[in-house]
Amino acid sequence: MLHDLIQSWFGLVHDWGYAGVVVLMAMESSIFPVPSEVVVPPAAFWAAQGKMNFWLVVLAGTVGSCIGAVATYAVSRWWGRSLVDRWGRWFFCPPEKVARAERLLGRYAAAGIFFARLLPVVRHLIGIPAGILRVHLGTYFLMTLIGSAIWCWVLAWFGQRVGERHPEVITAAGNIDPTKFIAAVKGEMLWIVVAIAGLCALYFLMLWLTRPKPGQEVGQVSAPTASSETNSHV
Numbered sequence: 001m002l003h004d005l006i007q008s009w010f011g012l013v014h015d016w017g018y019a020g021v022v023v024l025m026a027m028e029s030s031i032f033p034v035p036s037e038v039v040v041p042p043a044a045f046w047a048a049q050g051k052m053n054f055w056l057v058v059l060a061g062t063v064g065s066c067i068g069a070v071a072t073y074a075v076s077r078w079w080g081r082s083l084v085d086r087w088g089r090w091f092f093c094p095p096e097k098v099a100r101a102e103r104l105l106g107r108y109a110a111a112g113i114f115f116a117r118l119l120p121v122v123r124h125l126i127g128i129p130a131g132i133l134r135v136h137l138g139t140y141f142l143m144t145l146i147g148s149a150i151w152c153w154v155l156a157w158f159g160q161r162v163g164e165r166h167p168e169v170i171t172a173a174g175n176i177d178p179t180k181f182i183a184a185v186k187g188e189m190l191w192i193v194v195a196i197a198g199l200c201a202l203y204f205l206m207l208w209l210t211r212p213k214p215g216q217e218v219g220q221v222s223a224p225t226a227s228s229e230t231n232s233h234v
Contacts, residue, residue, distance in 0.1 A: 006178040009038045017052060018043075018060040025064025029124055029148070030072045036061075036123070040152055041185045042176055044159030054156060061152035062145065065117075069127045069144045076131025110139050117147025119197065158188050 012020040021043050028034040043057045113135070116126035130140050162169065166184040171177050 006038050006182065009034065010042055010176060010178050013039060013043050014046065018056055021057060021060040022064035022067070025061045025152075026068035026071070029065045029068030029127070031124065033124075035182075036151070036155055037182055037185050037189075038178070040155035041159030041162060042181060044156035045163040045176065045181075047156070048160045048163050054160070058149065058152045058156050061155065062149045065123075065148035065152065066141065066144055068124075069117075069148070070137075070141060072124070072127030073131040073135075073137070073140055076128045077134060078131075109135065110143050113140060113143035114147045117144055118151055119193070123151070154189070155185075158185055162188055 009024060012024060014020075016023070021039055024034050024039040025036065028036045028039065040057060040061045043052055043060075044054060046052050047054045047057050113126055113130060116122045127140075127144075162181065162184045165188075166180070169177050169181040169184055
């Protein structure tokens, strides 16, 4: 069944072209579990064959991502937590996951949105807490736009790379074997996902190390100790 579903997504991208990329990436960035690996990489592969344009594929993926992300944000902002608590589990968005995302946004705001757009699985969740917490729409959209553009470019680049390095994904009829293609894309992308996760960890570690001490407001400098005052007069 999953193979047939992936095949239908491949067919939609092939038959609809850029419009298919926009529709599927909008779904991927909302509550519908459409993996971005089955949308942009095959489109980029077909771009390498001269059937599409590489940069228009990136643009279509970015536009679709922004549409889905803003739609998720709007629904979450209007209906809030009650909708997530009641229906979230049916769309792979259980309340505990959303609560963790809320804590992430409450502390890291724009940076949390940006890095979330670069990480699989988290990508389609971040709009829910952003809407519930009423993050400024301009900030949310800008971070989503930048993060989605980078992610779509990475996917497109790997789609071309897979076509060049993995000829086994091409069937005898000249079409793409969905299962082999997705496996090759995930294998090629593993190192960059690990690198992005490492950068996120380092960034959040920096924020944690530089956080204000308990009872100390941002920008407030700790008062000098008695020993330091004594030494200053020696």
